[in-house]
Amino acid sequence: MAPRTFVIGAGMAGLACAVRLASLGRVVEVLESASHAGGRCRSYFDDNLGRRIDNGNHLLLSGNSATLSYLSEVGAAGLLAGPDRAEFAFFDLERRAGWTIRPTAGRLPWWILAPSRRVPGTRARDYLRAARLAGAGPSQTVAEILDDGGPLYRCFWHPFALAVMNTDPEEASAALLWPVVRETLGRGEAAYRPRIARVGLSESLVDPALAYLSSRGADIGFGRRVRGLERTGDRVTAIDLGDREMAVGEEDSVVLAVPAGVCASLLPNLVVPTEFRAILNVHFRIAGAPPAGPSMVGLVGGMAQWLFCRQDVVSVTVSAADAIEGPPEQIAGRIWAEISQVLGCCGTQTPSFRVVKEKRATFAQTPEQTRRRPPTRTSWRNLVLAGDWTDTGLPATIEGAVRSGTKAAEAVIELSEGP
Ligand SMILES: Cc1cc2nc3c(=O)[nH]c(=O)nc-3n(C[C@H](O)[C@H](O)[C@H](O)COP(=O)(O)OP(=O)(O)OC[C@H]3O[C@@H](n4cnc5c(N)ncnc54)[C@H](O)[C@@H]3O)c2cc1C
Structure with missing residues (x-):
């Protein structure tokens, strides 16, 4: 039997790893605990808004080369949207003044x-x-x-x-x-031209990868939470799924592409980042015509930090939002009061909204926590790590997650080719 690679976790890191391996004709089996792929980068239908929304606004830049290669491999290069020229509109909520950074073309x-x-x-x-x-x-x-x-x-x-x-x-x-x-x-x-998912995160970044993997014979299993890794000598020999064990053969490899905390519970001696920061997103569904201004505005001097407009859904992102607590109505009301002056439309009354706070959106990217990022290879011969929190040399972003996944795939190939 051809050697298999078990990829545990179908977030961006796990998907990028699986895609790279499948593109090289490798046998891949993905084990994902949730009922869907995408992890922290996904879309879903929100009943309150009656719209499909992203768990959080995700911005990419045209220089995110690993993400662009991943998308092009799965046939989704056209599924990002953005302007032909970099231009960044900003508004100062405190001083009530706006400006636009307009870079010239060229290096x-x-x-x-x-x-x-x-x-x-x-x-x-x-x-x-x-x-x-x-x-x-x-x-x-x-x-x-x-x-x-x-x-x-x-x-x-x-x-x-x-x-x-x-x-x-x-x-x-x-x-x-x-x-x-x-x-x-x-x-x-x-x-540095801004890029966002044309329809939604799942449609642009996740679903095309799942279709690609299926077309290459990869097995993708949802609802499969890995509860333990059996290790014998310097190898992982079985994956514990709670109700059953999957044997990991002599030639097989395992890629652990789960969040840092889950990884630490499966490999208790591994040093990983232990502090996290939240991201808050508030999505509003507005009535009437969509706002006429730019589709993305950076905000300073208030609680809201970035404003994204996509048809009749206006969303606001607040990074490092751990200190923002309180009833959702209060948070949404405060943010709407800030952004309604920027939108110049839609009235002062807060429209239907959804507040989503991802408490562990990324690890805290302080010097001290950055030193805790582990490398791709582990001390177990057939086990490698992926995830935006591993030592990619980049911040915890989609680009970092994708690079960690391709790096893990390359490590698997190296391992199978021997010294
Ligand atoms: C609100 C928000 C906004 C963001 N904005 C941006 C942005 O603008 N630009 C940007 O580039 N990045 C942004 N990011 C960061 C980006 O989403 C992440 O860096 C990236 O999605 C991380 O991917 P990952 O595969 O490393 O981890 P994850 O997405 O966490 O994937 C891990 C996967 O492992 C699965 N799993 C967990 N435990 C188990 C188990 N025991 N067995 C099997 N499977 C398991 C999980 O269900 C999940 O699918 C944002 C993140 C958030 C939360």
Whole structure:
């Protein structure tokens, strides 16, 4: 029998791993505890709104090369939507003023020389400070490197870093932000055009992968919660599903692509991140014509941080939202009061809404927690790890999760080819 790879967890990391292996003709079996795939990146029908929504707004950038390759492999490259040019609208809720960052095309950022294209009140040389991230030490935070007390930090770097790292820039690792800046902002306008799922996260990022895997004969099992891994010597020899055990043959491999906490319960001696940060999303269904303004607006000076408009659903994201507590009506009411002034439509009365708080949206990307990310390989010969919390060198994002999955697939191939 051909060697099999058991991929445990069908989030973005597990799917990317399974897709890479299936593309190479490998036999893949996916074991997912939930009744659906996608993990923290999924869509569902919300009864309150009478609409399908995403568990949270997910933004990608055109420079997210691993995610784009994954989508192109599964035939879903056209399922992301976004403008032909990078342009970022912002609104200051405190000072009631808006502006738009309008980068010029090309690799060199000539636009920072044009006051009308940059953040109001900033100078061209303020932007060069970002290069200091390249030399950030492992214990330095984003604020230590970028916060000069000026408007560029408040109006761009703070919201950007908070969105990417889901950790307050005062405590977020500067060294971890650098690869994102290098691979997107640092590569010119074509690498940081915003991209969102054309219809929904599941339709664009998850369902095409499931169809691809099925077409290549992969077995995808939902409702299969892995409860234990039996280890003998330096190998995993069986997977415990509670009601039964699956034998892992001599030539088989296991990829554990579950959240950090689940991984720690299955492998108690493994060091993993232990602190997490929440993301809050509030979705509103508005009556009448959709708002006429930009489909994405960065917000500073209030509780709401990013506003996304998709037809008649307007959604707001708040990262590092652990401290936001209280009845959903109160949260939705406060956020609606903030965004109704930006939308310029839809009245002041809060429309139907859904508040979703993902308490463990990502691990806390502080220098201390970042040091706890484990590598792909483990001390068990046929067991490798994947997940946005593993040591990808990138923040915990879709791009990080996908890279961890492809890295895990490459490790499986290497293992099977021997030394
Ligand atoms: C609200 C929110 C907003 C976000 N916004 C963005 C964004 O704008 N841009 C961006 O790039 N990223 C964003 N992210 C982060 C992104 O969603 C994650 O980085 C990515 O989805 C993580 O994928 P993963 O496969 O590593 O983990 P997960 O998605 O957690 O997948 C793990 C899978 O393992 C399964 N599982 C768990 N236990 C078991 C078990 N015992 N047996 C079998 N299966 C098991 C789970 O059900 C799950 O399907 C956001 C996340 C959230 C929550």
